[in-house]
Every structure is written in C-alpha cells, then in structure tokens.
C-alpha cells in the first residue's frame with residue numbers, strides 16, 4: 001500500500017486546539033477593488049526590493065514597482081492600476097515599519113503581458129531555467145506565512161540531492177480555510193503547478209500532504225490523479241503543527257531534518273498549495289503575485305469569508321465586507337490564533353504572506369494572569385521540536401543569547417504549542433521570540 005491511505009503524523013509533541021473552521025464551506029469571492037493600496041517593499045524574507053517608480057507615475061495592474069535586490073529578495077508589483085501617491089514608511093501587519101508605495105486606484109488596466117483568461121494550460125513548455133526566471137519575475141514567495149522567495153527554494157545548494165517535492169496542504173492553524181478552498185476550487189491548476197515545480201527541481205515524485213479534516217480535498221485530488229504514481233496524496237492525522245515543514249517531512253517521509261538544517265539536507269523541498277497555484281499563474285499565465293486568498297473569520301464575525309484580495313488592500317476593507325468589525329472585538333490577528341500576530345491598526349495592508357484576519361472576542365482576548373511555573377513538563381511534552389520551552393523562556397527573559405543558542409532556541413518554529421498547554425499561562429512564546437531575536441543580533445556582523 002502506498003502512502004495515500006495511511007494516516008501518518010509527526011512523532012514528537014503536538015497539540016489539538018479546537019478547529020473552528022467556520023468558513024470552510026464558503027467559496028472564494030473577489031473583494032471589490034479598494035480606493036487605495038499600500039504596498040510594502042518588504043513582503044518577504046531577505047533584502048527589501050528597490051523602488052522603480054516615483055510619486056505621480058501612472059501604473060498598470062501587474063507592473064513592477066520595485067525590483068529584487070540580490071538573490072534573496074523579491075519583485076513587488078502594482079496590484080491595481082492608478083497613480084502612485086506618497087512613498088513613505090508604514091506599519092505592516094506584523095507590526096514592523098517598512099517603506100511602502102501608495103497607489104490611488106483608477107480603473108483596472110492590466111499589463112498586456114498577463115493572460116487573464118480562465119483557460120487551463122496544461123502543457124509546460126518552459127525549461128527549468130526559464131521556470132525559475134518566471135517565478136522570480138512574478139515575485140512569488142511562500143504564501144503559507146514564511147514568505148521565503150520561491151526562486152531561492154528552487155535553486156538547490158551545491159552538494160545536495162533532492163528527490164521529493166512535498167506540497168503543503170495541511171493548513172493546521174485553527175480557523176483558517178484559504179488553502180482548503182484553493183484546493184477545492186483550483187485543483188487542476190495546482191496539479192500543473194506541481195508538475196512545473198517538479199520539472200524545475202528535476203525530481204521524480206511529489207506528495208501532497210493534507211490533514212484528514214479536509215476529506216473533500218483529499219478525495220478530489222485522488223480522483224484527479226487517478227492512481228498515477230509520480231504525484232500522490234498523503235492523508236495526515238489532525239495534529240497541530242502538522243504544517244510545519246519539519247513536522248510534515250517527518251510525517252510523510254519519516255525523514256529527520258537536522259537541528260539548524262534545511263529540508264534539502266534530507267532530499268526534500270516543500271511548497272505550500274497557495275504558492276503552487278501562484279507558480280502555475282506565474283509560469284503559464286505570466287501573472288505576478290498581486291492578489292491572494294485571505295480568510296476573514298472569528299466567532300462573532302457576521303459572515304466568515306474567503307476573499308480574493310489585491311495585495312495592499314487595508315484590513316478594514318476585508319472586515320467590512322465580512323459584516324463589519326464585531327462590537328465585542330477584543331483583538332484582531334493577522335494569521336491564525338496559534339502563530340498570528342495582533343494588528344494595532346486596521347489600515348495595515350494585506351501582504352503576500354497574509355493568510356487570514358481573525359477577530360477574537362473581548363472575553364477571550366483578555367490577558368489571563370500568569371503564575372509561577374509549576375514544573376509540570378506539559379510544555380516539553382507539547383513541543384514538536386523536542387525543546388525545553390520553560391527553560392528557553394527563562395533564558396529569553398534573562399538575556400543569555402549564548403546559553404539560549406546552545407539550547408537550540410533557533411530551532412523553535414514559534415508554533416505556540418507550549419503557551420497553549422501551559423496551566424500557569426506563562427508567556428512562553430513571547431520570551432522565546434525575544435530570545436531568538438537576541439541570538440540573531442549577537443551573531444550579526446558589528447558595524
């Protein structure tokens with residue numbers, strides 16, 4: 001029997017937060033164009049892009065407005081047509097300030113090179129080098145949250161041998177349903193995207209990992225694949241954080257990425273399903289990453305939704321389209337409840353890595369009092385990376401970057417499982433994030 005009918009999972013740690021996939025049955029709907037977009041030039045891991053437009057310029061939808069600066073960087077495109085307004089530092093949804101290009105929307109005139117038809121193009125005529133070039137040109141980055149430039153992932157480091165492409169359709173964060181809907185609504189495009197990525201990487205097989213709470217997506221892909229062996233589906237047990245790259249690799253292939261290592265060290269490259277769809281559009285349609293599917297949800301949100309949103313649209317527009325900001329909203333989060341970050345200003349723009357907007361009611365948003373550690377060990381049991389979270393909290397709070405590094409703090413994937421299980425409500429992840437930042441700072445070249 002192949003991997004397809006086995007419910008596998010990762011071996012260490014993990015938790016089971018309530019799923020709350022309120023928008024799972026809601027089809028993707030395009031959000032009306034905003035009046036203005038704000039497009040940060042950093043929406044990816046790596047160097048900021050270099051701005052190529054000026055205030056007053058007219059731009060078309062899909063036109064480059066900032067080019068990648070070096071290899072680990074990404075192109076940024078106008079997501080609308082109109083006039084470039086002020087270019088200034090703006091807060092993004094992660095709470096950091098970056099230079100952003102404002103565009104006042106006028107009409108919706110697209111760059112002529114983009115194929116806007118719905119026709120499915122299955123024949124892949126591009127050679128591997130051209131595939132990577134088109135993905136770079138289109139500014140594709142990982143859309144599952146990490147926003148790592150996709151062309152970099154397709155360039156295998158010398159000395160490494162990759163044999164498997166893993167497609168991440170897990171979407172293990174509670175509430176979020178954007179990836180689920182893309183799998184249901186664009187499966188054929190995703191399958192072409194997978195073949196494109198396989199061709200670029202020169203790998204003989206691909207496996208789509210999907211959690212067992214998305215039966216419809218599993219069945220759909222199995223039906224479309226019709227038993228072919230090069231691409232298969234791995235149905236996975238529902239367990240958080242199944243969508244972490246290292247956990248997914250362990251669950252599907254039983255391979256262990258070493259501490260500080262990369263998936264390529266064990267012969268694997270992982271791409272998210274939404275990214276794979278964007279790769280299809282970039283290579284077959286020459287469409288840059290100018291829009292994405294975003295889930296807008298929460299217990300008191302009137303109409304939990306999955307919207308197709310132009311990059312740079314203010315968060316408030318999405319909330320208004322989902323019935324308005326609920327009266328009892330206590331906290332608004334970019335992303336899911338486990339790994340997402342609270343948004344301070346509802347004017348912040350949707351970025352390439354924004355998968356969801358979640359409204360938490362006031363009652364649940366209140367910071368519960370934190371007590372002393374009772375040494376119950378629950379955080380250790382829950383940690384999927386085999387770390388000692390209670391101790392990393394102490395090191396992060398004390399400011400001991402050398403010790404924290406020796407305790408593998410950088411292996412923390414910030415899944416939040418430790419904070420979720422802690423009976424003393426200790427702010428474990430907050431201090432681990434602080435500790436990780438200190439380690440990175442201590443290693444940065446001094447100027």
Ligand code: SF4
Pocket residue numbers: 382383384385386387388389392411412413414415416417418419428429432
């Ligand atoms: S947030 Fe980090 S330390 Fe906490 S459980 Fe996840 S990986 Fe472990």
Ligand code: SF4
Pocket residue numbers: 372373374375376377378379380389390421422423424425426428
């Ligand atoms: S779960 Fe909380 S109380 Fe228990 S050991 Fe970890 S930090 Fe301490």
